[in-house]
Amino acid sequence: MPENDSLLFSLDAGVATLCFNRPQVFNSVNKEVALAMQQHLRDCQQNPEVRAVLLTGTGKAFCAGQDLAEITGPNSPEVAEIVEKHYNPIVQLIRDLDKPVVAAVNGVAAGAGANLALACDVVVAKESASFIQAFSKIGLIPDSGGTYFLPRLIGMQRASALMLTGDKVSAAEAAQMGMIYKAFPDESFEQEVAALVRKLAAMPTKGLAYTKQLLNGTFGNDLAQQLRNEADYQLRAGHTTDYREGVSAFLEKRQPTFIGA
Template sequence: MSDTSSPLLFSLADGVATLTLNRPGVFNSVNKPLALAFQQHLRDCQADAAVRAVCITGTGRAFCAGQDLAEITGPDAPEVAEIVELHYNPIISLIRELDKPVVAAVNGVAAGAGANIALACDIVVARESASFIQAFSKIGLIPDSGGTYFLPRLVGMQRASALMMTGDKVSAAEAVQMGMIYKTFADDVFEQEVATLLRKLAGMPTKGLAYTKQLLNKTFGNDLTQQLRAKGDYQLRAGQTTDYREGVAAFLEKRQPTFTGN
């Protein structure tokens, strides 16, 4: 586990890497040290074969309240565009490029960039008491961190436009209903349910999941013919993995497979 005073805590156990945003006094809002630590840990997760699933969550009552506005005010403050380019865009790209499943475990409010970091993940689960807010319009900004890319694809153009323009709060239950996130868990069992999900993902064929993720990354830019061709390429790769051979053998032998991520 990382130093508990760090703005981002890191732990690795049983194939699951957990990145915990750790600025609870400011609702885990993002400043430069947090953003850079976030980027580095995502790179480390990509490079470490022992990592087979990644969880992003927060300490305290919030998942992430977005940008720490104290960092972008005052005479010597950096431009908002600079912060987005150097801090948030790399985080979103690293999440999407990570060859392992990434779960956002939304433990509380996810606002602004915090909401869109969650939506960039492969699977989003939330406490029943959590909420999501596209808060940018409340301070005269546009949604960043991939929000205008992911949200319309998840909920449709009409809902995305309304949520981004009004800044209305979306409850976790509403987010499930509109297809924004995968599932909610009751507050009192949230940690246990998240741990169960991550153990399941960490025990699955990691390369096969990575190829699935890479195909999903391509799907909105491909037509059907291109997607079918890409599928063939990735299926060939998947068929050459140790985990594919183990999965077939386990099926034929009527036993549970033991996947190694290779």
């Protein structure tokens, strides 16, 4: 795994943690962070010891989006180039990863930072955290999958309003409207997140990967196609070692031990 002080990595008990670590600039993303995240996500896909991935941040922010200092210098790249080379690959890697990805939003998530969180499988946040589609405030359009994920999560009307106005959404409001899964009290946030990712890491991750793949395709399919896909993936799931272990554990009235195969 690559070393990078701006994006911390750790692996413990099957949980790979990626932590934005630029608190002095509210964990804004530069080229170094973006490319390191891409590489870590690829490595997590290949590493059988990784059974769940956690994305979070240090300090007061989760991620404030793009580091504007990187795109305002005399020889700066075009914003579109950064989107194509930095953010789009991260979003695709998150969605293609055959393991659950949890975003633990510890503070403000703005711009691309908000949309990277929304690309994850499960999003939780501190009650004091907030989400801002900040692009309109500087004349840009929402990127990093924002125009794809947000309308699907909260509906077109709310997504449109939040993207046009750039209004701040509290974690409690985000949970209420279905933007995120849960908002946790600040004082118990770390413990709640740890319990959640440990639970996912101990589950039958092959079946979770099949579920994720079905969800990735659901909005592009009609009911008949989705039913056929469910039957196909259920056939695959029924031939896994974890399925046999789950059934045996149920019949033997014991806790199952899943291996992700």
